[in-house]
Amino acid sequence: MSVSLTINGALRELEVEPRTTLLDALRDEMRLTGTHVGCEHGVCGACTILVDEEPVRACLIFAVQAEGLAITTIEGLAPAPGELSVVQDAFCEMHGMQCGFCTPGMILTAHALLKGNPDPTREEIVTAISANICRCTGYGQIIEAIQLAAQRLAGSNMPEGSL
Amino acid sequence: MKAARFDYHCAGSVAEACQALASHEDARLIAGGQTLVPMMAMRLARPALLVDIARLSELRTIEAHGGELVTGACVRQAQAERDPLVRAHAPLLARALPFVGHAPTRNRGTLGGSIANADPAAEIPLVLVTLSGSVDVRQGDVSAQVAASDLFEGPMMTLLAPTACITAVRFPVWEQQRIGTGFVEVSARQSDYAYVCAAAQVALDADGTVLRCALGIGGATAVPTRLSDVAQALTGRSVTLELARAALAPAIAALDIMVDAHASRDYRRRVALRFAEQALMAACADATAQAAGARS
């Protein structure tokens, strides 16, 4: 079936089988491999993307269901090639990753959290990332990275809502 | 893990969805897909045709009229969680929604989908049963209303035919001024399936006397259980922990409790009793804290 998807602001037309998940379409058809494949049944959060600015599981949507949705992947976060978003930068600085497998999902989840709640409590951060599994860090540095990103955003003079 | 092959049809109307469903023996509806897609990935479900109803705008409205909060079947759980009408008119649903899956699945999962799925541990069916709600169902050209008390038949089983489509979900609106809710749940991990959950909604008068009470247990029994006798015994009284305990003990003892690898029958029964107490007491405290008229 043909489907048109809006990914990181660009409209893409592709031919997929109905059973192709959005996750596989992103990775295999569009070569956007920043969205990671973990469990493929909705448990781990490695495949987290944003649909209308809210985190969802790319493995739990068939690509044909995603026609017309506004999709953001990790590739769409950085302001320009070679640069990092505030959240990405904070993850680097606080060592918010080890192997990096969970990282795109964590960063998109954090991005969505801070957009709606610029000054989250530790508990709100923990709740937000509770849908994402990390097998390396023990979560401590991830939480600290999100706290650092929140601080930086609060101290920056960027217009409200732009991360 | 990849789903088996299937055909996909995006329905343009409920009538068309019903037609498509009836056209194929192995057709299934998909809305949010947050349970169905994993089942398909594990090939526990292999529908030949998926009929997508998520885009039908007539299934995505939220209205309060005729003493009911009526939501379209395809209202996303996250949308309901944020909706002021839900908070005002079905406060128990609003209280329970944060326990449903986690935020990413609530962003896709729908109210009707969770009900049709009939997981005994699911929160939305529990709320529907506790409040004695109902669903609107369409099958072919025929529309009907089914009471929550008739709908659930067993784990993952409803009374509905495979060709039926839930179109709306109805939660009774309570008219009283001081309404409080309580919801308690235990699971292995945050957002995982509940071993036991309990839901309570009470309305109190200015002196703290119970005007109306609804209480239910999920996760412990094959279908969500409404504890009507307990609710009735507490109506007209001022609830204390002792009174709640006395009313609950025989009711919980009489339940047919499920057992599985995660939780024994005795454990579930003990927890069901404590959670029912806690949900009730939390609902009473919540109602007491409501200044009269705060929700009107």
Ligand code: FES
């Ligand atoms: S790959 Fe999607 S949640 Fe694990």
Ligand code: FES
């Ligand atoms: S950094 Fe390895 S899984 Fe999180």
